[in-house]
Amino acid sequence: MRAIEFQEYGGPEVLKVVEAEAPEPGPGQVSVDVAYAGINFADLKARETGYRVPRLPFVPGLEVSGRVRALGEGVTGLTVGQEVTALTEGGAYADVAVADATTVFPVPAGVGLRTAATLPTVLPTAYALVHSVGRLQPGETVLVQGAAGGVGTVLGQLAKAAGGTVYGVVSSAAKADYAREYGYDEVFVGDFEKPVRAATDGRGVDLVLDPVGGDTLRAGLASLAVFGRLVSFGNASGAKAWSVGQPELYPHGVTVGGFSILTLAQTAPAELRALAERAFAKVVDGTVSLPVTAEFGLAEAAEAHRLMGTRTSTGKLLLRVGG
Ligand SMILES: NC(=O)c1ccc[n+]([C@@H]2O[C@H](COP(=O)([O-])OP(=O)(O)OC[C@H]3O[C@@H](n4cnc5c(N)ncnc54)[C@H](OP(=O)(O)O)[C@@H]3O)[C@@H](O)[C@H]2O)c1
The missing domain is CATH 3.90.180.10 (Medium-chain alcohol dehydrogenases, catalytic domain)
Known part of the structure; x- marks a missing residue:
């Protein structure tokens, strides 16, 4: 072969x-x-x-x-x-x-x-980020890095379907136009901290989904509303492993989580299977393309x-x- x-x-x-x-x-x-x-x-x-x-x-x-x-x-x-x-x-x-x-x-x-x-990869990942780990509720705001990519286009659609207001971040204007076709209400090119504050009347977002790491992850943390959540799911920037502690978490009561589909497939295959079946149903019912x-x-x-x-x-x- x-x-x-x-x-x-x-x-x-x-x-x-x-x-x-x-x-x-x-x-x-x-x-x-x-x-x-x-x-x-x-x-x-x-x-x-x-x-x-x-x-x-x-x-x-x-x-x-x-x-x-x-x-x-x-x-x-x-x-x-x-x-x-x-x-x-x-x-x-x-x-x-x-x-x-x-x-x-x-x-x-x-x-x-x-x-x-x-x-197999992007759909269960996006489903887990929005529902299982991110626990997005109707009426909440969410910020997604890499909004025009494989995971990003599914995240926009699932977060919108879950009743969220969905903000994306991309690296070019062409990608911003593209992401808007997949559930995003607003898409920022490059810097996002000030635009996020402006879009949310200074409040910040309830959920940040970060596949980039490094400075972008830290700026995402700083963009959270009080009691907000950040989920890390990648390190596209190649930055060294992040860590957070009391100084980042205590002041606004924020939560940081993580997700890896490949690790879940090894550690909890039955959960991965159930997750994938729930996620695939979103394509069958037309929620996601x-x-x-x-x-x-x-x-x-x-x-x-x-x-x-x-x-x-x-x-x-x-x-x-x-x-
Ligand atoms: N944890 C998990 O289970 C899981 C599963 C699948 C994917 N992922 C992660 O999710 C991300 C997207 O994966 P994908 O396969 O769907 O790829 P993709 O989004 O189709 O393409 C790669 C993405 O990475 C971004 N990017 C590339 N180089 C970058 C850099 N140096 N700094 C910041 N962003 C950069 C690009 O966004 P811009 O050019 O718009 O910035 C682009 O959206 C990756 O980080 C991947 O590792 C994680």
């Missing part, structure tokens, strides 16, 4: 097409003939910095759609040939990928394989990484593998 792997860390050029043995599913696992693989920012971090890379060479990729190829020992409830969508621990940029059965889902009714590949803005052949994975790495992509990017 074909796979995209890197043997060293670096820019998009380290992604190479190789011929490899198709992986076999171990006990409790499922192999999938891949139709489409989704691109995630975490794939770029893996390639550049070794984020969640156990060893080299490494085949990146965290989500696929396709058809079940083989079932490992003890797997029930799925059949060979069934259309599925799956969260993987790497290995998705390939003709065949393997996933734990707990993170393999039947393609939801009415959803095609192309859209199905966009579901997942815009695919660019599609590349498997061999063009480096081009997809270049696009996302230059901060010019919006929505979801896909690799067409089996099609």
